[in-house]
Amino acid sequence: MPTYKAPVEDVTFLLNDVFQIDRYDNLPGFTDASADVREAILGEAAKLSEEVLQPLNRVGDLEGCKRSDDGSVTTPKGFKEAFKQVAEGGWLGLSAPAEYGGQGLPVTLSQAVNEFQISANMAFSMYGGLTMGATAALLVHGTPEQKKTYVPKMVAGEWTGTMNLTEPHCGTDLGLLRTKAVRQQDGSFKITGTKIFISAGEHDLTENIIHLVLARIEGAPAGIKGVSLFVVPKVLVNADGSLGARNGVTCGSIEHKMGIHGNSTCVMNYDNATGWLIGEENKGMQGMFVMMNEARLGVAVQGLAQSEVAYQNAVAYARERLQGRSLTGVKAADKPADPIIVHPDVRRTLLTIRAFNEAARAMVVWTALKSDVAHRSNDPKDRQEADDHMGLMTPVLKGVLTDTGFANTVSAQQMFGGHGYIAEHGMEQFVRDARISMIYEGANGIQALDLVGRKLPRDGGRAAMAFFGEVGAYAKEHGGDEAMKPFITPLSAALGHLQQATGWLMQNALAKPDNAGAAATDYMKLFGLVALGYMWARMAKVAQDKITASGAAPYLATKLVTGRFFMEKLLPETAVHLARIQSGSATTMELAAEAF
Amino acid sequence: MPTYKAPVEDVTFLLNDVFQIDRYDNLPGFTDASADVREAILGEAAKLSEEVLQPLNRVGDLEGCKRSDDGSVTTPKGFKEAFKQVAEGGWLGLSAPAEYGGQGLPVTLSQAVNEFQISANMAFSMYGGLTMGATAALLVHGTPEQKKTYVPKMVAGEWTGTMNLTEPHCGTDLGLLRTKAVRQQDGSFKITGTKIFISAGEHDLTENIIHLVLARIEGAPAGIKGVSLFVVPKVLVNADGSLGARNGVTCGSIEHKMGIHGNSTCVMNYDNATGWLIGEENKGMQGMFVMMNEARLGVAVQGLAQSEVAYQNAVAYARERLQGRSLTGVKAADKPADPIIVHPDVRRTLLTIRAFNEAARAMVVWTALKSDVAHRSNDPKDRQEADDHMGLMTPVLKGVLTDTGFANTVSAQQMFGGHGYIAEHGMEQFVRDARISMIYEGANGIQALDLVGRKLPRDGGRAAMAFFGEVGAYAKEHGGDEAMKPFITPLSAALGHLQQATGWLMQNALAKPDNAGAAATDYMKLFGLVALGYMWARMAKVAQDKITASGAAPYLATKLVTGRFFMEKLLPETAVHLARIQSGSATTMELAAEAF
Structure with a gap:
């Protein structure tokens, strides 16, 4: 069975020494994240990830999610309790604004916590990760009433969120999308259409799910310039905040995937579902881009996180597995063979992973700090520079960290020989889980085009x-x-x-x-x-x-x-x-x- | 659902034009493989692979193999009938000696056929592939009686064969193995021990399974110099060739693996099983190396074959999937978007796979020809040169074709976007199946050491x-x-x-x-x-x-x-x-x- 130990020392080195986060004490929330607070948070996050989330990783893979005939979806055993613990611990709201119940701490810190949780249990972490992405879009583009209605519940982990972009015939090219929105007299819309690959689209972790849905308002222009963003709750919310009627959105099926079995990937059917416009008409991509940039950094961290946990387990195996003798003479004379970590090719493999992981973690901290500056600084020049950095580095991080992170899980699996191919060792799960990060939130080829065609010349x-x-x-x-x-x-x-x-x-x-x-x-x-x-x-x-x-x-x-x-x-x-x-x-x- | 079309034209170009196989007409078996015979055989092999084996590939993955409490193993639906068809078609004996019922045709031809079958259904093809490896070891090191008893049945596909090397504590370092052989008065041995990762160790395709087993004769020296090779049939064979009593070998469990679900990977328990020595005492590795060199070339072909079938399906998808417009202007004005094959990054990916596949296929043909020369030529110098080539290229082929072949299945899957991660498209199966080829028959790091430490200085x-x-x-x-x-x-x-x-x-x-x-x-x-x-x-x-x-x-x-x-x-x-x-x-x- 795989194990995991959160790299607290490495994160602390980056925060305290390399990037000297205390220099940013002029930014809101940073003084609250003093060295001892950071230490306490990272320590607690490590404990939660190691002791609660990691033990559920293999269960989640084996059991997967199950859809019943009524459209409800059951998550793997233990997920519901763990999600409650994560929510009640305030982990989802770590860097969310205090006025919506968050702790307002730096994103830099919540991304570090994020890495721990993804290493421990990637499929599980997606429920919270998508919720934070949806929250970000609501915070930027939602009306005050929308924010008040949804954000506090999402920050508290009482409700979760989703992103509904893809349709069977369109993923990258969202201008082709067909989901329809019909304006109602009360200002709401009736949404009808089918969305696919909706992560966490339906589940039993919370009593409500807030879907952000791209759709085309009747009469809107063709193509991407006619796409609007809507909020469509699974259960309608009454004026007093209580839950009302079930909305016209159901899970039609769940996908059988290569990995992340613990996360439900749903076909979502919208049938005259009631939704409300977020932001301006026909400018839905603006709201989506807020979610997508958040999500892309999160997906980059998935690449790193799977690479890290795979590395740790490969190292443990290489230290224990006795096979052959060192080329330079016997190293463990008291044993029938030397541990394979004596062999140069094993070390080459392990160091290749490690050398990536530590630099990738630094890139994430560096870029998360820029995200904090971009969102929190009073200095327009600082904000612009930080925003430039974010725009430029987001596709690089998403593409490179997930490509290399996946390759590293494969190399780590290789250290186990035949045992790596057997499910019980858990190494092949890291490979299957990490694979999706190269695909979703914009396949890596699209990230490369975004970099070369858009971010570079901008x-x-x-x-x-x-x-x-x-x-x-x-x-x-x-x-x-x-x-x-x-x-x-x-x-x-x-x-x-x-x-x-x-x-x-x-x-x-x-x-x-x-x-x-x-x-x-x-x-x-x-x-x-x-x-x-x-x-x-x-x-x-x-x-x-x-x-x-x-x-x-x-x-x-x-x-x-x-x-x-x-x-x-x-x-x-x-x-x-x-x-x-x-x-x-x-x-x-x-x-x-x-x-x- | 994935499809497959055997690359007959490409193989023909290599055989006829690049390597001019007709120049080798002085070698036994080559005149029988005239151009029209080759065309007929490749055509039939293509048909069998495309129409019989390929449709069973996904079934095999979904159903997998099932072990019953009595130790018997059921293969996926359709495998038994297909195996019978392969056996009766004489495909297993294509290049086996005529005196044992084979057709004696060049290995060069049977390796080409092999590629087709592995592309169509890798897990299925392993049952026959291992049988041919075991046959090769028996032909080189077996006694005349052993050959007579086992080889004709194996060539005919009435029985299959296995290789039993790995034990829980040893794979690469076989000197550590513990399976014990106790000499009996009649010259046979009683074999006791546990072997793991035994591909095709138990199944319902044939009435007998011929296990080749590495074990240590009581009193033999420690380490690799005390390891002997035995033949241990599942069912003992009477003097008249009929089947006798069940031998003391059973399948203890089957492994849950990342891929090749259609092939049963067994833990084999030997409990005073009757076996007979193959070759000399304590020189078991010699016999195993015969199997391993055959097997390594076969595994190299697995890398190529999965890369080929993944490529074909990625091309088909890239021609059909409409998404976005060409950077140089609309290409399919009558459609809502251009097929993604217009995009340079998609072409780059496809050409990267194709450029490898075609050269890898050439390397396989080139090396298989050398194998034929090494085994069939009368000229000692030709034999030596061919044998040198085989020794040098086997680790290169095994390591490079499987590493790159696997990477190519991942790239081909990437062309499908999110659809590639969903089981029903079959692309993720190619990835999971191809992954094992980097591990078994000597993990690729071991191939590299074999090249640098042994083959290069030899x-x-x-x-x-x-x-x-x-x-x-x-x-x-x-x-x-x-x-x-x-x-x-x-x-x-x-x-x-x-x-x-x-x-x-x-x-x-x-x-x-x-x-x-x-x-x-x-x-x-x-x-x-x-x-x-x-x-x-x-x-x-x-x-x-x-x-x-x-x-x-x-x-x-x-x-x-x-x-x-x-x-x-x-x-x-x-x-x-x-x-x-x-x-x-x-x-x-x-x-x-x-x-x-």
């Missing part, structure tokens, strides 16, 4: 130039530091590759957009490697400074070795991405569709 | 030098041909990387074996890329010559584009593998086990 490339400038300045500042050379030299080379790739796109993609499309995935991966490498340089510098100041500590020594591994073994991949980008799109586009 | 590096010499000579011969430049230039660069990596290993790994261990996987991948690139150069040359001779044909034009894609986009990865290898093992080995 505002004359301002966000990307700021990032290149920051990394370049950092490399310049520390380039003379001998101890930092193993980090700065490869980082500078990688940044050079990214800048060359960017230059190539500027010269070749404007006139020929296929060059951007063909380059997109490589550009995203190249970008991600540079960002991860930058994180490693920053972590290494802080670790070196701490060792200089307070002496060596095992955690810091390991950090430096892991960082050097990243620089030596993983960062050089930037060269291949650059070469691929520069080879253009001619060959890619040459064949007719029927030639494939 | 006989003073003779096999590797021959390969480098062949590729180098080919590049030199065609380097002046302008039309071949897009192939020869990158191939030469990649070969250079491989030679540099080899030189680095020679200088750095002898004194420090960890340098070999840390480099092994990268070296294997680098080696595989060069071999695949060489296949592309050869295929391109033949395609160009055919076009010159007989004019353009769609198949040949597509071949050239796909090959250029490989050269531009995939082969450049050799540079990263070289850089990683040259960075050595210091960082990899630095941490203590407890620091991970």
Whole structure:
């Protein structure tokens, strides 16, 4: 059976030392998140994840969700009690506004907690995660009355939320959607249509579910410019806040999926369901984008979180499994064989995962901090810079953390040999669960296009130039530091590759957009490697400074070795991405569709 | 529901044009495999795979195998009838010796048939595949009586075979195995012990199952030098060939696995089961290696075969799914959106899979031909060269074709967006089924070590030098041909990387074996890329010559584009593998086990 231990020390190092979160005490909520409060919250979150959520992970996979003929859905045994515990512990409202019952703490902190919960039980964590996404959209675009009606209950975990975008014939291209909204005299709408792949669409965890639904108002323009966003509660809410009649929305079936069996993925049928417009007519995508950006960062964390828990279990197995002898002589003479962690190829595999995880975690903290600044700072310049960063890094995080996170679960499973293929060890569940993160909230190919086609050129490339400038300045500042050379030299080379790739796109993609499309995935991966490498340089510098100041500590020594591994073994991949980008799109586009 | 069409044209191009199989007419069995016979066999094999085996693939996954309390195992509905059809069609004996009822045709042909069957239904194909592996071991190491007793029935598919190596505490390190063999007065042995992960260990397809079992004779030396191989039939065979008493071997349980649900993976309990020694005492690994080399090539084909069928289904979906518009303007004006195959990133994904598949298929044909030469040629020099090639390429094929094959199933699944995660489309089954091929028959890390530690240095590096010499000579011969430049230039660069990596290993790994261990996987991948690139150069040359001779044909034009894609986009990865290898093992080995 797999186990999990939340990486509290690593998160604390990032918050306290690398990003020095105390510097942000001028932002609302940050003074409440003092070092000792953070320590207490992370400790409690770790305990909840390790002791309550993780033990339900395998149960959830085995049992899955069951739909009854009446359309109700039963979640796996123990999920309801655990969800109640999460809700009552205030975990869903950690960074929600205090006026709606939240604790108003930084998103930076709630994303760290998020990682723990997803590592422990990804399918379970989605019920709360989607609720927070829906809450965010309501907070930004909802009317005061909508906020008052729904948000406090959702923050408290008494109700959950969903996102209803996909229809059988459209996912990426939402302009094709057909779900219809008919205006009623009282200002409400009657919603009719079918939505698919609705995570947490129906379940037994809470007494109400608040669906956010994209639909087309009768007479609206065709395409994406005729799509509006609606709030459609499963159970209508009376004026006094009590629950009223059941609304015309039902779960038609649940999907049989590769993984995340503990989360119900529903076909939702809307049949003259009553809904209310959120935000402006025909501008539904604006509200959805609020949810989607939140959700994309959350999905990126899923990639990291599954990679982390898979790593931990692979390490434990590699320390225990006795098989063969070290190439450099017997290491465990008292045992019939050496533990496989003596073998270089096993260590290579483990370090490849670890070196990603720690830098990915840093990227998440870094970007979550920017999210806090973007939403909470009084300084428009700070807000703009932070918002630029968020826009630029969201597709990179979503694409790179889920692609690599999934690949890492596969590598971790490989450490178990044949045992990794057997369900009872739980390693194959990490692979199956992690797989979805590459697909939903915008498949990773779409993230790459978002980066290259939208985020990169936006505002004359301002966000990307700021990032290149920051990394370049950092490399310049520390380039003379001998101890930092193993980090700065490869980082500078990688940044050079990214800048060359960017230059190539500027010269070749404007006139020929296929060059951007063909380059997109490589550009995203190249970008991600540079960002991860930058994180490693920053972590290494802080670790070196701490060792200089307070002496060596095992955690810091390991950090430096892991960082050097990243620089030596993983960062050089930037060269291949650059070469691929520069080879253009001619060959890619040459064949007719029927030639494939 | 997924579909499958066997790539008969591609196999025919390889057999007839690229490798000119007719040149081998001096080898036994090859004259029987004339062009029209090959065409007929491939056509029939395609039909069987497409019409009989493929429709059972999803059934097999859904139903799985079921063990009853009496230890019997029921295979999925339809498997028994299909197996009978395969057996009666003579498909299991295609390249088995005529004296045992086989058709004696080239292995080159049976491996092509093998690919079709695995693409159609991997779990099903394993029942026959393991039977052929066991037959091979019996043919090489069995006594005349053992051969006479078992082989004709196995060739006819009346009985199946298994390999029993793994025990709960040992897989890779078989020296640790504990299953015991006690010598009886009549020369037989009583076998007692538990074996795990026994594919096709128990089932209802045939009336007998012939287990080949590794065990330790009482008093034998410790470690691998005390391991012997035994034949242990499920049902004892009387002197007249009729079936006698049930032997003391039972299926204790079947494993719940990530995939290949249609194949029963058994815990086999041997309780004083009667067995007979195969080959010499304490030299059981010799017999096992015969099975393992056959099996490893077969597993390599599994990687290719799953990649192929996943590709075909991804292409079909990409041609049909309408979503978004081309970056270069509307392509399907009569439809609400363009098919996604217009998008460069979709094409990039599809071509990445295709460019691998076609070169991997060439590598399989090339190596299977060498297997035929090694086993059938009268010329000792030809035999030695072919055997060198087999030894060198087997780990490369097993490691690279299964790693890349699996990754390709994941990419193909990605083309389906959310639909790829849903079981009914069948794409996630390809991923789950393909995953095992990276693990069994020696996990891929072990293949890499086999290559670097054993196959590369063997006989003073003779096999590797021959390969480098062949590729180098080919590049030199065609380097002046302008039309071949897009192939020869990158191939030469990649070969250079491989030679540099080899030189680095020679200088750095002898004194420090960890340098070999840390480099092994990268070296294997680098080696595989060069071999695949060489296949592309050869295929391109033949395609160009055919076009010159007989004019353009769609198949040949597509071949050239796909090959250029490989050269531009995939082969450049050799540079990263070289850089990683040259960075050595210091960082990899630095941490203590407890620091991970």
